[in-house]
Amino acid sequence: MEFFSLFILSLFFLMVFVFAFWPLVRVPVNLFDMNIVSEKNKKISRLMFERENLYKNILEVRFDRAMKKLSNEDYSKLLNPLNQKALNVLRRLEALGVKEGDVAFGENQVNKNSNIENDVRSEIEEEILRYRNNNKISAQENAIQENLSDKEITSVETTFYCTTCGNSFGTEDKFCSNCGSKIK
Amino acid sequence: MFLVDLGRYSIFFALLLSLASIFFSFFGGFLKNNRLTKVGSNSAISVFVLVVTASCSLIYLLMIRDYRVKYVANHVNNSLESFYRFSAFWGGQEGSLMLWLLLLCLYCFLVIRQNQKRNLDLMPFVTGTLMITAFFFLFLLSFMTLPFDLNNVPPIDGKGLNPLLQDWGMVIHPPNLYLGYVGYVVPFSFCIAALITGKLDNDWIQTIRRWTLFAWFFNGTGILLGGAWAYKELGWGGYWAWDPVENASLMPWLTGTAFLHSIIIQEKRGMLKVWNVVLIILTYLLTIFGTFVTRSGILSSVHAFANSNFGWVFLVYLLIALFLSFVLVFVRLKKLKSEHELESFFSREAGFLLNNVVFVSITFAIFWGTMFPVVSELVEGIKVTVGPPFFDQVNVPIGMFLLLLLGAGPLMAWRITSTSQIKKSFIVPTIVGLLGTSILLFFEVHHFYGVLAISLSIFSICAIIIEFHKGANLVKERTKLNYFTCIWFLTMNNKRRFGGYIVHLGMAILFVGIAASSAYQVTEEVRLRPGESFHVGSVRMRYEGVKQEVSNSYRAVRAKLSVFIKGYQIGSVSPERRIYFTPPQPTTEAGIRRGFFSDVYAVFSDVDSGGAASFKFMVNPLLNWIWFGGIVFSLGAIVCFLPDRWSRRKGQIFTLKE
Numbered sequence: 001m002e003f004f005s006l007f008i009l010s011l012f013f014l015m016v017f018v019f020a021f022w023p024l025v026r027v028p029v030n031l032f033d034m035n036i037v038s039e040k041n042k043k044i045s046r047l048m049f050e051r052e053n054l055y056k057n058i059l060e061v062r063f064d065r066a067m068k069k070l071s072n073e074d075y076s077k078l079l080n081p082l083n084q085k086a087l088n089v090l091r092r093l094e095a096l097g098v099k100e101g102d103v104a105f106g107e108n109q110v111n112k113n114s115n116i117e118n119d120v121r122s123e124i125e126e127e128i129l130r131y132r133n134n135n136k137i138s139a140q141e142n143a144i145q146e147n148l149s150d151k152e153i154t155s156v157e158t159t160f161y162c163t164t165c166g167n168s169f170g171t172e173d174k175f176c177s178n179c180g181s182k183i184k
Numbered sequence: 185m186f187l188v189d190l191g192r193y194s195i196f197f198a199l200l201l202s203l204a205s206i207f208f209s210f211f212g213g214f215l216k217n218n219r220l221t222k223v224g225s226n227s228a229i230s231v232f233v234l235v236v237t238a239s240c241s242l243i244y245l246l247m248i249r250d251y252r253v254k255y256v257a258n259h260v261n262n263s264l265e266s267f268y269r270f271s272a273f274w275g276g277q278e279g280s281l282m283l284w285l286l287l288l289c290l291y292c293f294l295v296i297r298q299n300q301k302r303n304l305d306l307m308p309f310v311t312g313t314l315m316i317t318a319f320f321f322l323f324l325l326s327f328m329t330l331p332f333d334l335n336n337v338p339p340i341d342g343k344g345l346n347p348l349l350q351d352w353g354m355v356i357h358p359p360n361l362y363l364g365y366v367g368y369v370v371p372f373s374f375c376i377a378a379l380i381t382g383k384l385d386n387d388w389i390q391t392i393r394r395w396t397l398f399a400w401f402f403n404g405t406g407i408l409l410g411g412a413w414a415y416k417e418l419g420w421g422g423y424w425a426w427d428p429v430e431n432a433s434l435m436p437w438l439t440g441t442a443f444l445h446s447i448i449i450q451e452k453r454g455m456l457k458v459w460n461v462v463l464i465i466l467t468y469l470l471t472i473f474g475t476f477v478t479r480s481g482i483l484s485s486v487h488a489f490a491n492s493n494f495g496w497v498f499l500v501y502l503l504i505a506l507f508l509s510f511v512l513v514f515v516r517l518k519k520l521k522s523e524h525e526l527e528s529f530f531s532r533e534a535g536f537l538l539n540n541v542v543f544v545s546i547t548f549a550i551f552w553g554t555m556f557p558v559v560s561e562l563v564e565g566i567k568v569t570v571g572p573p574f575f576d577q578v579n580v581p582i583g584m585f586l587l588l589l590l591g592a593g594p595l596m597a598w599r600i601t602s603t604s605q606i607k608k609s610f611i612v613p614t615i616v617g618l619l620g621t622s623i624l625l626f627f628e629v630h631h632f633y634g635v636l637a638i639s640l641s642i643f644s645i646c647a648i649i650i651e652f653h654k655g656a657n658l659v660k661e662r663t664k665l666n667y668f669t670c671i672w673f674l675t676m677n678n679k680r681r682f683g684g685y686i687v688h689l690g691m692a693i694l695f696v697g698i699a700a701s702s703a704y705q706v707t708e709e710v711r712l713r714p715g716e717s718f719h720v721g722s723v724r725m726r727y728e729g730v731k732q733e734v735s736n737s738y739r740a741v742r743a744k745l746s747v748f749i750k751g752y753q754i755g756s757v758s759p760e761r762r763i764y765f766t767p768p769q770p771t772t773e774a775g776i777r778r779g780f781f782s783d784v785y786a787v788f789s790d791v792d793s794g795g796a797a798s799f800k801f802m803v804n805p806l807l808n809w810i811w812f813g814g815i816v817f818s819l820g821a822i823v824c825f826l827p828d829r830w831s832r833r834k835g836q837i838f839t840l841k842e
Contacts (some may be wrong), residue, residue, distance in 0.1 A: 005186045012190075012237075013197055020201055020230040023222035049387065057452060060598060063678070067654050069597035069605055078599055 040096065047093050054086040188253060191241035192332040198234035199322040201227045205315040213308030213380075221308040225296050228311050231318060232289035239286045242331055243273050251338040255279065255331050261344035261766045263737045271355040272345050274362070277479065278331035283359065284475065285321040287366040288314065295370055295395075303391055309377035310370075317369050320501050328494040344766040347738070353413030361406030361433055365471045367399025368436060371443075372468035375461055379512040384457060384519045389447050394825060396447070396464075400440040401821040407433050408814040419772030419787045421707065421802040423810065426575040431554045432474030435547050439467040442543035445536045448680075452598065453533060454523030458513065459540070461520060465509045470547075472502050477554070530601040535593040542586045549578040580633050584640060587695055590688050591644025594651050612650060617643030634703030637695055644692040648685050655682070679823050686820030694813025700806035701783075713796045717748075720801040723784055724748040727799070728756075730791050738762045740773075743788045743797055747777050754779075759788035759799070783807045 061082060065075045205227035212220030242255065246269050251257040259272040259279070274283045292314040299307050325331060348354070371392035378388040410430070411423035424430060443463040446456045476498035513520075528534065553570045560568040595601075595609040620642035624635050652671055655678075659670035675682040708720045712727040719725075728744040740762045747755050757775030764771065775786040782805045789798040 002186075005189070009186075009190060009193065013193065016197065016201070016230045016233060020204065020227040021223055023219050023226060046385075046387075049390070053386070053451065060452070060681075063681075064597040066658050067651070069595070069601060069609065071602050071605060074597070074600045074602060074605075 044093065044096050044098055047089055047096070048098070051086065051089045051093065054082060054089060058082050058086065187241040187245055187250075188332050188334065191238040191245075192330075194234040194238040194241070195322060195325050195331075198231045198238070199319065199326050201231045201234065202315045202319040202322055205231060206312050206319060209308045209312035209315065213305075213312065221311075224308055224315075225311050228289075228292050228296060228315055228318075231315065231322075232293040235282075235286050235289045235318075238331075239273070239282055242279065242282060243270065246270070246272050249342065251340075251342055252334055254333045254335050257335055257339050257342045259342065259345055261342040263766065264342075264344055264350075267355065268345055268350050271349070274358045275345050275349050278325065278329050280358065280362075281321055281325055281329065282331055283362055284366055285318060285325065287362055288318050288321065288369060291366060291370050292318065295373075299391075303374075303377075303387065305381050305383060306374060306377040306388060309380045310373045313373035313376045314369060317373075324494060324497065328497060341766065344737075344764070346767070347762070347764040347769050347771045348417055350737075351413060351417050353409055353416065357406060357409040357413055360402055360409055364399045364401070364403025364406050365433075365436065365474065367395060367402060368440065368464075368467050368471050370395040370399070371464050375464045376509065376512065379461065379509075379516050382516060382519055384461075384516060386451055386454075389450055389460070392464075393444075393447060393451075396440060396444055397821065397825050400437065400444055401818070401825065403433070403437045403440060404821070405814070405818055407437060408811070408817075412811060415807075416774060416776065417771075419774045421705070421774070421785050421787070421800070421804065423807075426550075426553070426572045428477050428554050429474070431550045431575075432470070432477045435550055436467045436470040436474065438543045438547045438550075439463055439470060442540040442547075443467060446540050449533050449536050455533065456537070456540075457520040457522060458517065461513055463540075463544075465506075465513070466547075469502060469506055469509075472498065472505065476502060528600045530596065530603070530606055532593065532596040532598050532601075535589060535596050539586065539589045539593065542582055542589065546579055546582050546586075549582070550575065553578070583695075584633070584636055587637060587640040587644060587692070590692055590695075591640070591647035594685055594688065595647050609647075613643045613647040616646040629704070631703040634699050637699035637703075641692045641696045641699070645689060648689045648692070651685055652682070675823060676826075679826050683820050683823030683826075686823055687817050688820075690813045690815070690817030690820055692813070693816055694810050697806050697809030697811075697813055701804045701810070704805045706803045708801045709799070710801065711796055711798045713794070718799075718801065720784075721803040722749060723782075723801075723803055725757075725784070725786065725799075725801055727797065729795060730797060737766070738764045738771075741788075741791060743775075743786075743791070743799070745775065745786055745799075747784050757784060757786045759786045761788055761790070778808055780808065781806065 058079065061070070061075065061078045064070045070078065205224050207224075208220045208227060209224030211217070212222070212224050242253075245253050245256050246260055247266065249256060249260055249262065249269070255276060255278050259276045260269050264272070273279045292311065295310060295314070296307070299310070303310070374388045374392045374395075378384050407430075410433070414425070415421075415423040443460060446460050446463060449455050450457055450460050476495060479495055479498065553574050556570045557567050560566060591613060592610070595606075595613070597605070601609075617639045621635060621639040624638060629635060652674070655674040656667055656670040659665065659674050660667060663670065663673070665673065675686070706721040708718065710718050712718060714727055714729045717724050717726040724747075726746040726748065728746060730741055730743045733740045733742060740760050742758050742760045745757050745759070746753055747757060755777050757777050759775035760773035762771045762773060763769070772787055775788070777784040782803050785802040785804055787800040787802075789800065791797040
């Protein structure tokens with residue numbers, strides 16, 4: 001092989017190896033750095049992911065109802081737990097300092113720009129505001145709730161709230177004890 | 185020689201770097217050491233660069249016809265057009281393995297780029313698993329089958345590409361199929377990473393959905409293109425022969441389809457976690473199995489590569505992968521428990537579950553039929569051939585059930601569908617389906633499975649059209665846009681659901697084509713003198729004569745036949761017999777007159793000195809519906825694949841405010 005060809009080949013392979021093993025000498029900033037993701041951010045990311053899924057599920061149920069695939073009874077049976085779960089996730093996100101419309105760590109802007117989900121979000125946001133005004137939950141209480149174990153959080157999920165005034169009610173109640181609205 | 189050395193050393197150094205990548209990725213992942221994981225991912229990117237270099241070198245050597253390289257001398261010749269010289273890259277064993285590897289490394293590079301800030305815990309193991317597969321292929325290319333091996337004395341002319349492969353279908357089909365085949369490695373790697381780390385929530389499922397869809401789409405279109413090629417080029421009037429290699433390409437598609445359905449259940453209900461993991465492992469193993477079948481020589485197939493001697497290496501790899509994957513599943517069994525139970529048999533989940541059972545049953549039946557000759561040879565010493573009758577007998581009844589689910593699934597709601605709702609949803613499609621059956625029986629069409637398949641397809645098509653109609657009306661009520669714009673907005677705002685329905689629609693159309701062309705095909709063989717006519721079903725064929733042609737690469741005898749229906753000439757067909765110069769091989773070019781209702785297919789066998797010629801004529805009813813169904817299927821898959829941001833605000837059906 002000619003000297004020049006040998007030189008080019010060696011240079012090429014040397015460059016490839018240097019690129020591969022360079023991080024052993026010096027790790028570039030911000031790439032593949034696991035430490036930049038704190039536990040809190042991971043928790044937020046997981047909750048946001050859960051939130052997006054719940055929104056999608058809520059939309060699916062509403063869509064099935066609109067397509068007349070679900071009876072009214074089945075519809076409320078499916079929707080209520082999903083709404084409650086979504087509220088719960090939002091409350092936990094609030095306790096971690098995430099406002100509505102924020103995007104999860106490491107995600108792009110796709111979800112933020114989704115019109116359907118923005119509308120779903122605004123609706124649930126209203127429910128949250130109502131809930132907060134009626135129950136006066138302070139940020140401190142929210143923070144305490146965030147530290148509840150998963151078992152305790154499940155018990156929170158089973159509490160239902162009036163969609164008109166935000167007052168809590170039991171599974172057997174048919175009317176809200178605060179505003180008198182019919183519970184769907 | 186520079187390019188040969190560049191290619192050869194690139195493969196060798198890629199082998200070393202893939203080993204480094206595996207080592208550093210796994211150790212970095214276990215020790216949570218950023219430096220090591222970074223070396224792992226950088227090494228994987230370097231492997232990609234080296235494999236691209238080696239592939240480009242081989243392509244360039246093929247383009248300049250450098251016959252010093254054995255691969256070039258065996259697959260191109262002086263008369264081969266540049267288009268086919270390029271496609272010769274995947275026309276042979278070494279090249280096709282290079283293409284596998286090239287796509288794998290490309291995917292690995294894309295996955296690394298895509299997940300720079302996501303799935304950080306999983307990524308080292310994903311890279312490591314991808315590189316294990318890459319290492320396996322690099323090992324084959326370095327020690328078992330060398331793409332840059334040299335001839336002692338370079339020949340003046342090469343052997344040329346197999347004439348059957350000199351067709352546009354064969355230029356697109358293999359890379360298309362490989363894009364799918366190799367694509368399944370990505371979801372498999374994420375699955376293994378999730379199993380190793382124990383992070384088995386929905387994150388990894390969310391990440392791989394599009395990758396699986398991508399692989400599944402290309403796998404599916406690759407199979408269809410292969411069928412289209414076989415129909416046009418092989419001259420036997422069919423498109424699918426249950427050949428071992430064809431089966432090997434269908435099996436991962438079937439498990440991939442099952443997986444795509446069952447991950448929706450995991451995403452929505454947290455169910456079927458073990459099943460999903462098993463399905464994606466099976467899909468990966470089936471892709472390796474497919475590659476093994478093509479190269480092992482254990483099964484005879486028109487598609488297999490001759491003179492392969494490393495089938496055992498594939499088998500060893502396959503068994504190791506199978507063992508390790510299932511050990512991981514077993515270790516993580518507790519974490520893979522379902523979050524919910526199935527609430528009602530009449531729900532979409534139940535429909536998905538049933539379709540999964542059907543897909544896996546078909547896969548198992550095909551696997552058994554494909555491997556039976558090998559099993560029988562091992563047990564009794566006699567190689568029993570399993571032909572299309574076995575596959576038809578087993579798969580057709582299961583396929584009927586699948587066809588029913590194709591339409592019934594979209595009519596179901598998640599979790600519960602009450603009996604009254606089922607009645608309401610099913611009544612119209614059932615009536616239309618039965619109407620279809622009556623019409624077929626009225627016209628004295630009596631083939632049992634043919635009638636059943638077409639009726640069920642009509643049921644499914646009707647069910648899907650009703651879904652679109654209902655949805656479009658909903659949009660119309662709220663937006664007052666015109667009907668077709670409403671359908672567009674409906675689809676764009678619910679891409680997964682309605683894209684999926686389009687795929688179902690495509691499959692139903694495809695099934696009509698398969699059922700009609702298989703059950704009602706008319707075949708006749710005849711010898712005609714010039715000017716004589718012959719009736720095939722309702723078609724009259726008149727033989728006009730033959731013409732000889734010589735091109736750069738072959739000599740051809742072409743017959744001309746006029747086609748008449750009800751006394752009117754609707755066109756002509758020109759079947760050919762070709763004899764290629766290098767390699768000296770005869771081929772048959774069928775003469776096809778394609779039509780919406782039926783294809784007229786003519787194969788020309790021989791001609792005597794008096795001009796009398798032998799023909800095989802076929803009338804294939806509704807065969808083009810298969811290709812049309814395939815196009816609809818592809819469109820649906822593309823809709824599912826589009827990003828979420830492509831939503832249309834105007835067409836929003838409703839928000840939570842009702």
